[in-house]
Amino acid sequence: MTTERVDSFISAVGATATVHTSTVDHFIETVTDVITEPAIGTAIGLDGVSLDNTPVETDLTPATLAEARTGVTPAAYALTEYGSLAIPTDSDGTELVSLYTSRHVAVLPASQIVPDMKAAYERFADSFSMDSAPEQDEIPTTQVFATGPSATADMGTLVQGVHGPDEVQIILVEDR
Amino acid sequence: MSSEKDGRTSTERREAMAARLQAVMEQDGESIGRITRTANQLSAYAYDQFDATEQLRTEGRTIKEDAIEKLPSLLDQVHEAVESNGGTVHLASSAEDANRIIREIMAGEDAETLVKSKSMTTEELAVNEALETAGYDVFETDLGEFVIQLADEKPSHLIGPAMHKSSDDIAELFNETYGLTGEDALSGNPHELTAFAREKVGERIRQADVGMTGANFVVAETGTLMLVTNEGNARKTAVTPPTHIAVAGIEKLVPSITDLQPFTELIARAGTGQDLTSYISLLTPPVETPIPDFEENTLRPATDREFHLILVDNGRMAMREDEQLRETLYCIRCGACSNSCANFQKMGGHAFGGKTYTGGIGTGWEAGVYGTDSAADMGDLCTGCSRCVPRCPVKIDIPWINTVVRDRLNRGRDPETFDLLVDGLTPDEEPTGLDPQKRLFGNIERLATLGSYAPRLSNAAITSQPGRWVLSKFFGVDPDRTLPTLATESLREWYGARGPQVTDPARDVVLYPDLYTEYFNPARGKAAVAVLEALNCRVYIPPVPESGRAPLSQGMVETATVQAEAVNSALISQLDRGRDVVVIEPSDLAMFRGEYERLLPAASFSRLAENSYEILEFVSALLTEGESIDALAMAGEPSAVGTDRGEESTTIAYHSHCQQRTLGLESPTTDVLTKAGYTVRTSSVECCGMAGSFGYKQEYAGVSQAVGEQLADDLGDGAGELIVASGTSCQEQLGWLYDRKVPHPVEVLAPASTGRM
Numbered sequence: 001m002t003t004e005r006v007d008s009f010i011s012a013v014g015a016t017a018t019v020h021t022s023t024v025d026h027f028i029e030t031v032t033d034v035i036t037e038p039a040i041g042t043a044i045g046l047d048g049v050s051l052d053n054t055p056v057e058t059d060l061t062p063a064t065l066a067e068a069r070t071g072v073t074p075a076a077y078a079l080t081e082y083g084s085l086a087i088p089t090d091s092d093g094t095e096l097v098s099l100y101t102s103r104h105v106a107v108l109p110a111s112q113i114v115p116d117m118k119a120a121y122e123r124f125a126d127s128f129s130m131d132s133a134p135e136q137d138e139i140p141t142t143q144v145f146a147t148g149p150s151a152t153a154d155m156g157t158l159v160q161g162v163h164g165p166d167e168v169q170i171i172l173v174e175d176r
Numbered sequence: 177m178s179s180e181k182d183g184r185t186s187t188e189r190r191e192a193m194a195a196r197l198q199a200v201m202e203q204d205g206e207s208i209g210r211i212t213r214t215a216n217q218l219s220a221y222a223y224d225q226f227d228a229t230e231q232l233r234t235e236g237r238t239i240k241e242d243a244i245e246k247l248p249s250l251l252d253q254v255h256e257a258v259e260s261n262g263g264t265v266h267l268a269s270s271a272e273d274a275n276r277i278i279r280e281i282m283a284g285e286d287a288e289t290l291v292k293s294k295s296m297t298t299e300e301l302a303v304n305e306a307l308e309t310a311g312y313d314v315f316e317t318d319l320g321e322f323v324i325q326l327a328d329e330k331p332s333h334l335i336g337p338a339m340h341k342s343s344d345d346i347a348e349l350f351n352e353t354y355g356l357t358g359e360d361a362l363s364g365n366p367h368e369l370t371a372f373a374r375e376k377v378g379e380r381i382r383q384a385d386v387g388m389t390g391a392n393f394v395v396a397e398t399g400t401l402m403l404v405t406n407e408g409n410a411r412k413t414a415v416t417p418p419t420h421i422a423v424a425g426i427e428k429l430v431p432s433i434t435d436l437q438p439f440t441e442l443i444a445r446a447g448t449g450q451d452l453t454s455y456i457s458l459l460t461p462p463v464e465t466p467i468p469d470f471e472e473n474t475l476r477p478a479t480d481r482e483f484h485l486i487l488v489d490n491g492r493m494a495m496r497e498d499e500q501l502r503e504t505l506y507c508i509r510c511g512a513c514s515n516s517c518a519n520f521q522k523m524g525g526h527a528f529g530g531k532t533y534t535g536g537i538g539t540g541w542e543a544g545v546y547g548t549d550s551a552a553d554m555g556d557l558c559t560g561c562s563r564c565v566p567r568c569p570v571k572i573d574i575p576w577i578n579t580v581v582r583d584r585l586n587r588g589r590d591p592e593t594f595d596l597l598v599d600g601l602t603p604d605e606e607p608t609g610l611d612p613q614k615r616l617f618g619n620i621e622r623l624a625t626l627g628s629y630a631p632r633l634s635n636a637a638i639t640s641q642p643g644r645w646v647l648s649k650f651f652g653v654d655p656d657r658t659l660p661t662l663a664t665e666s667l668r669e670w671y672g673a674r675g676p677q678v679t680d681p682a683r684d685v686v687l688y689p690d691l692y693t694e695y696f697n698p699a700r701g702k703a704a705v706a707v708l709e710a711l712n713c714r715v716y717i718p719p720v721p722e723s724g725r726a727p728l729s730q731g732m733v734e735t736a737t738v739q740a741e742a743v744n745s746a747l748i749s750q751l752d753r754g755r756d757v758v759v760i761e762p763s764d765l766a767m768f769r770g771e772y773e774r775l776l777p778a779a780s781f782s783r784l785a786e787n788s789y790e791i792l793e794f795v796s797a798l799l800t801e802g803e804s805i806d807a808l809a810m811a812g813e814p815s816a817v818g819t820d821r822g823e824e825s826t827t828i829a830y831h832s833h834c835q836q837r838t839l840g841l842e843s844p845t846t847d848v849l850t851k852a853g854y855t856v857r858t859s860s861v862e863c864c865g866m867a868g869s870f871g872y873k874q875e876y877a878g879v880s881q882a883v884g885e886q887l888a889d890d891l892g893d894g895a896g897e898l899i900v901a902s903g904t905s906c907q908e909q910l911g912w913l914y915d916r917k918v919p920h921p922v923e924v925l926a927p928a929s930t931g932r933m
C-alpha cells in the first residue's frame with residue numbers, strides 16, 4: 001500500500017520536481033549529490049536523518065541565506081493527487097530557506113503521504129485541535145502547499161523561478 | 177434630442193463610446209486576447225479532466241452562501257481567534273477608514289516603506305495613493321502589479337493586472353524607467369525581464385518596514401489566511417518585513433479550515449487552468465518564521481513580528497442586504513468570467529471595467545462598492561451570452577447581475593430625456609428615462625407586430641436612407657448594419673393556411689413561434705414543422721408572445737416579467753394536454769430553463785422548463801425512441817436549404833449558440849447531423865458577437881464585428897462546406913461575415929419533398 005502510494009506520488013510530481021528515493025543510511029550520500037554549494041538547511045526532524053556531516057550549512061543568517069544556491073528543508077507531508085509538498089513553518093526558518101534559495105531540496109518521509117486534498121486539509125485541521133497538547137506542538141498551524149517551482153506569466157510567457165526557487169528536488173526517505 | 181447633462185447628444189455619446197472601445201481594442205486587444213483565450217481553453221480542459229469539478233462547485237457555492245448568511249457571527253469569531261493568537265483585528269467601514277488605519281499602523285511602527293503583494297481589495301481602497309500622499313514609499317511585488325505601478329496604469333484583469341502589455345511593451349517601460357540604453361537595454365525576452373524585475377522587487381522586499389498582503393480566504397475559526405500565488409512574492413512579503421498587514425474584504429471569511437478544500441482545488445483550474453498554483457500559503461499569524469534583517473545580518477525572533485488584519489466593509493454589508501447583488505460576494509476573484517467572455521477577450525478590463533473591477537463580475541463589484549453609476553459604461557458590454565456561468569467556480573449568475581445593474585441604471589436615468597415619440601410608440605413597464613435605443617430593442621415584438629401589418633412598407637422604411645438615418649439618429653442603430661427585414665407572411669399565417677400534414681401522428685407537440693422565426697425568418701419554422709412531421713408529430717403553433725429575452729437584454733426586468741407571465745399563460749393549456757414545447761431559438765429556451773426561475777412562480781417555472789426542448793434536442797430524443805433518421809434529408813439529399821446554399825456539401829461547419837452551449841445542448845445537434853451523414857466541425861469561440869441587439873448598436877458594432885471576425889478565423893473560409901448556426905443572431909452575424917445565407921440545422925435536415933415552403 002505504501003509503495004503504491006509512493007509510486008503514485010512520484011508519478012504525480014511528474015515534471016514539477018525531481019524525486020530521489022533514499023534511506024536513512026544513504027541520506028548523507030543522497031543529499032550531497034542533490035545539492036549545489038553553497039547550501040543552507042534547517043533541521044529535518046526525522047529520527048536518524050541529519051544534515052550533520054553533509055556539506056549543508058545549518059547556521060542560518062540573512063547572509064548565508066542570500067548566498068545559498070540550495071536550501072534543504074523538511075516537508076511535513078505530501079499529497080499524491082497533486083504531487084504537492086506541505087512545507088512547515090518553524091522557528092528554524094524553513095519558510096525562508098525553502099523560499100529564498102534557487103534550488104529547494106525537500107526531505108519527505110515516505111510514511112507521510114496522504115492521498116488527496118481533502119485528506120491534506122483534515123491533516124492540517126488536526127494541527128489546530130492538537131494545540132492543547134504541548135507534546136504535539138511540532139505540527140505547525142502555518143504551512144505552504146508547494147507544487148513545483150515559483151512561476152509567473154506576467155512577462156508574456158510562462159517563466160519558472162521568480163521570487164521563489166526555480167527548481168525543486170525531493171528526497172524521499174523510504175524507511176521513515 | 178436626448179441631450180444628457182454633459183451637453184452631448186446621444187449620437188455624440190455613442191460615437192465617443194465607439195471610438196473609446198476601438199482605441200482600447202487596438203491598444204490592449206492583441207495581448208489580452210492571446211492570454212485570455214489560452215487561459216480559457218486551459219481552464220475548460222482542467223474542468224473537464226477533473227472528476228470532482230461539479231461536486232466542488234456545488235460545495236463551494238454552499239460554503240459561500242452559508243458564510244455570507246452568518247457573516248456577522250464570523251466577524252466576531254475571527255476577531256477573537258486572531259486576537260487570541262496575538263494579532264490585531266481592525267474593521268474598516270470605508271476606504272477612508274481603511275487607509276486611516278493603515279497610516280496609523282505605519283506611524284506606530286515608525287515605518288517608511290511598505291511592500292505589497294497583489295490585492296484587488298487594496299486597489300479598490302486606493303491604498304497606494306493614500307500612503308504616497310502621506311509620504312510613504314509603496315512598492316508592488318507581484319510582477320504584473322510592478323509593471324502597472326511603473327506605468328501608472330490600472331489593472332486590466334482581476335488576476336493578470338498587466339495582461340494588456342506585451343513583453344516588448346514591458347521592455348520599453350523598464351528601459352525608460354531605469355534609463356537602460358545600449359548594451360544594458362532589455363530586449364523583450366520574458367526570462368530576462370523576469371530576472372530584472374525580480375532583482376528590483378527583491379531588493380525592496382529585503383529593505384521594507386512593512387509587508388502588505390491580501391487574502392483569498394480568511395478562516396474565522398482559527399484566524400488562518402489563505403494566499404493563492406505562483407510567484408512567491410506574497411510568501412516573502414508576509415515573512416520578511418517585521419510587520420505584516422493583511423487586508424481583506426469581509427466576504428473572504430469562511431467558517432472552518434476544511435472549507436478551504438473546494439476552493440483550493442477549483443481556483444486555479446478556473447482562473448489559469450492550472451490544477452493548483454505553485455503555492456497555497458496557509459498562514460496562522462503570528463508565524464514562527466524568524467525575521468531576517470538583511471542590513472544587520474541578524475535573525476530577529478518571530479515574537480518581534482506584528483500582525484494586523486484589516487477587514488473591509490466598504491459597501492459589502494449593504495450588498496449582503498441587497499437580494500440581487502448579494503451573489504457578487506460569493507466571488508473568489510479567479511478571473512474565469514473575463515477569460516470566457518468573447519467581448520472581454522477583444523478589449524480587456526480597460527474598456528470592460530470600472531474604477532477597479534473588470535469583466536462580467538466586475539459590474540457587481542463596482543455597483544456594490546462605488547454605486548451603480550460606476551458600472552454604467554461596462555454593464556452593457558455583457559451580452560448575456562452566459563458562457564461565464566458554467567465556468568464560475570461558485571456558480572454566480574453573472575449575466576443576471578449585469579441585467580439587474582442595467583435595470584437600475586435605466587431607472588436612475590435622468591427623466592429629462594423623456595421622449596414622447598418613442599414612449600408613445602412603445603408603452604411598457606419601464607421608467608420614462610429609458611434610453612430610446614434600449615426601448616427600441618426591448619420592444620422589438622411590438623414593432624414587429626405593428627410592422628407585420630404592412631411588411632413591405634415597414635421594410636422599405638427600415639432599409640431606406642431616411643429610415644436608416646432615423647434609426648441611427650434616434651435609436652443608435654449602427655448605420656453599417658441593416659436590421660432584419662420582416663417576412664411577407666408570418667410562420668403562423670403560413671401554418672394557418674397549410675394546417676398539419678401528418679397522418680396517424682405518434683404525438684402532439686407545440687412549436688414555439690419565437691419572434692424571429694414568426695416575423696423575420698419563417699423558413700426556420702417551416703423546416704421545423706417538416707422535420708417534426710417527418711418524425712410523426714402533429715404540430716401546433718399557438719399564438720405565444722415573445723419570451724422576454726429582448727427586453728431583458730436591455731435591462732427591462734419588469735417588461736420581461738410581464739412577457740414571461742404571458743408566455744406561461746399561453747402555454748398552460750398546451751402543457752395540460754401533455755404536449756411538449758419545442759423551441760427553435762436557443763436564447764428563448766435559455767429563458768424558459770434559466771431566467772424564468774427569477775421571473776415566474778416556482779411551479780410554473782419548473783413545469784415549463786421540464787417540458788420544453790430545443791428542436792434538435794427533441795429530434796435526437798425522437799430518434800432514440802425509435803423514429804428513423806431516414807425520414808429526414810440525409811447528407812447530399814435535397815433539403816429545405818436549397819442548392820444555392822450548398823446543399824450538396826456533406827461537410828458542416830457548425831457554430832452552436834452561446835446559451836445553447838451553456839445548457840449543454842451542442843451535442844444533440846452534432847449527433848443528429850452526424851447520423852444524417854455529415855462530417856461536422858464545431859467552432860471553439862464562445863460567442864458570435866452579435867448577441868441579439870448588441871451588434872446593431874452604434875457604440876458596440878465595432879466590438880461585435882471584431883468578435884465575429886474571431887469566429888470566422890476559427891471556422892475557416894467555409895469553402896465547400898455548409899455553414900450552419902442555431903441562433904438567429906449567429907445566423908445574422910455569420911451571414912454578414914461570409915456573405916451567404918447561414919441556415920439553422922433544422923433546415924438542413926428538413927426533407928425538400930415535404931414542400932419548399
